[in-house]
Structure formats: structure tokens, C-alpha cells
């Protein structure tokens with residue numbers, strides 16, 4: 015997404031841009047829910063991608079207890095979109111001839127005037143700059159700053175998106191139309207409506223984005239990375255291969271923990287999968303003629319739902335700097351000066367919000383924040399709210 019944003023913004027200032035994507039097929043059907051913040055709307059509009067049919071609107075957020083009773087409530091109008099929708103909007107800004115599937119970055123060499131990039135299949139391309147928008151496990155960053163490694167936060171999430179049409183009438187009435195939180199000790203269950211397949215926004219065709227945060231130490235996570243066939247993975251298990259005993263144990267726990275409406279949502283997820291939470295911040299996001307953007311530059315825990323907005327903001331700032339400076343190196347330095355501290359701030363804020371889960375509380379400030387977030391109302395005020403950077 016940060017790669018597409020970068021291409022869109024750079025095209026806008028008259029640069030020739032090519033996007034190289036590792037996947038050999040178009041990236042569709044990923045389906046994850048995305049909270050829309052004002053900064054994301056601004057970046058989508060400014061990049062030319064636009065915001066048409068962006069998502070589902072909710073008007074309030076609630077917290078509920080085990081019996082489904084509302085314990086806190088806030089009016090807050092928010093649009094919830096999906097990864098698919100954003101990808102489609104941004105993808106349409108790039109001409110076919112400049113979007114290359116099946117190109118895995120292997121290494122970059124630079125000589126002060128430009129870059130020479132080699133792909134895994136041996137193809138070599140040259141350019142003025144390389145923009146690394148290749149995500150949290152960035153190969154570009156691994157070459158430029160191998161010491162920077164994402165850090166496991168000590169918790170992971172179970173996820174899935176059941177179809178609206180499968181949910182019970184009480185679920186549709188009580189939680190489907192709103193941003194819902196359920197907050198047992200050291201856990202968070204969060205849900206909100208998103209578009210259905212092919213961005214279907216019609217009632218009855220939408221889905222419900224379901225997220226359940228659970229604490230697990232590194233050894234337990236390592237065990238969870240062993241898939242149904244007994245293969246050990248390093249960072250994630252493809253959803254169809256998540257072990258059945260893990261899913262069964264999770265569903266068993268859910269029966270003792272979740273309120274009926276959220277239990278219904280979980281029951282209707284055919285293939286739940288999990289995502290471990292990692293983060294890292296970088297002391298620099300520019301390495302000569304190589305500039306990092308999005309998750310590859312800095313990756314925050316997802317409590318603010320701000321990753322897409324940051325990807326758009328990084329790309330916009332990079333293009334603005336290149337537009338405003340005659341000298342490319344001065345422009346990249348200006349980009350680094352503007353966005354590296356913002357990445358740090360976002361990562362720090364994610365850690366602050368993560369204290370809710372009570373993992374590794376090191377400082378007095380951590381413990382103060384953890385205590386504050388034990389109130390359901392405080393969580394509604396702090397999690398995935400707009401304008402937190404201000």
C-alpha cells in the first residue's frame with residue numbers, strides 16, 4: 015500500500031515510477047478491516063486514488079460486558095473500510111505498464127547518483143532512487159539496516175470476518191451496526207462492520223471484522239507457528255494451515271469469556287487465523303538514495319488503526335520534498351527529518367496503548383497508562399480514535 019501511494023504521489027509531480035511487487039498474482043481478497051482516519055482520507059484524495067465507496071459508516075462505539083450489557087458508550091462517526099478497497103483504489107492510479115507482478119527485490123547498489131536494483135530472477139533495473147515499501151519484514155531494510163528487527167509485543171490476535179448474512183438477529187441488532195469492544199482482563203475483543211466481498215456495501219452483504227487480542231509469551235507463539243502439517247513457520251501461518259487443536263482450544267476459551275453476540279460472530283468465522291503483534295522504530299529512514307516508507311520504515315502496534323494513514327503520509331511527504339528541492343539528496347534528507355520522528359511517535363503511542371494488556375510494564379508511565387486503560391470508557395477514548403497525533 016505504501017508502494018502504491020508512493021507511486022501515485024510521485025507520478026503526480028511528474029516522475030516516472032515503476033512498482034515491483036513480489037506476489038505473482040494481483041493482491042485481492044485479503045479482507046482485513048481498516049479504520050479510516052482523516053489523514054488517510056486526505057492522502058487518498060491528494061494521491062488521486064479518491065475515496066468513492068470507501069466503506070461502512072458507524073455512529074458510535076460501545077463496550078459490553080460478558081452478558082452483553084453496555085458498560086460505556088461514545089458517539090463517534092467513523093468509516094470502516096477494508097484492505098481490498100484501498101488496494102483497488104490505489105492500484106487504479108498506476109498504469110499497467112508500470113506495475114510489475116512477480117518481482118522479488120534481492121539487493122540494491124548505489125553510487126551517489128542513482129540506484130541499481132537486482133530482483134530474484136536476475137533482472138536488473140536502474141533509477142534515481144529506490145523506495146522500500148515492502149512491509150514490516152522489508153528485504154530493502156534488511157540490506158540497509160540489518161540490525162533493525164521487529165520486536166514481538168507479547169500478544170497476538172485471533173481474526174476473521176464473518177458474513178453479515180450468517181449472524182443471529184440479536185447480533186445484527188446489538189453489535190453489528192457499531193464499533194464494539196469487550197474487555198476482559200488482559201484481553202480485547204473488537205468488532206466493526208466492513209464491506210462484503212467485492213466491496214459490497216449493501217445491507218445483508220457486508221462482513222463483521224472480528225479481532226481478539228490475547229497474551230502469549232515467545233515460547234507459546236513459537237509453538238503456535240507449527241502448522242497443521244507439523245511445519246515450523248517463522249512469522250505467520252497461512253490461514254488454511256492454522257492448527258485445528260489451536261482453533262478448538264480458542265473456541266473453547268471463547269465460550270467461557272465472550273458475550274453471546276461476539277461468540278456468535280466467532281462461531282460464524284469458518285477459518286479463524288492469528289496475527290502476532292510486532293513493532294519497531296528506526297533511527298533513520300533514508301540510506302543514501304534509498305528511502306523507506308510505510309511499515310518498512312516504522313511499524314506500530316495496530317491499536318490506533320493508523321498504518322494506512324502513515325503509509326499515505328510518508329508517501330506524500332516524500333513526493334512533496336522531491337518537488338520542493340532541486341537536489342534529490344537534500345530532498346531525501348528533508349523527508350527523513352520530517353517523517354522519521356513521526357514514525358517514532360506513532361510507535362511510542364502504540365506501545366502506550368498496548369499497556370492495556372499488561373505485558374512487560376517497565377516504567378512508572380507504563381503502569382500509569384495500564385491503570386488508566388482498565389476502564390472501558392478510557393479504552394473507547396483511546397483506541398483507534400482520530401487525530402491522536404495532534
Ligand SMILES: Cc1cc2nc3c(=O)[nH]c(=O)nc-3n(C[C@H](O)[C@H](O)[C@H](O)COP(=O)(O)OP(=O)(O)OC[C@H]3O[C@@H](n4cnc5c(N)ncnc54)[C@H](O)[C@@H]3O)c2cc1C
Nearest residue numbers: 015016036048049118119148149308309316319320321322
Ligand atoms: C492486525 C492488524 C490490524 C491492522 N489494522 C489497521 C487499521 O485498522 N488501519 C490501518 O490503517 N492500518 C492497519 N494495520 C496496518 C496496515 O495493514 C499496514 O500499516 C499497511 O498494510 C502498511 O502497508 P505497507 O505497504 O507499508 O506494507 P505491506 O502492506 O506489508 O505491503 C508490503 C508489500 O511489499 C511486498 N513485498 C514484500 N517483500 C518484497 C520483496 N522482497 N520484493 C517485492 N515486493 C515485496 C509485499 O508482497 C506487499 O505487497 C493493521 C495491521 C495489522 C497487523
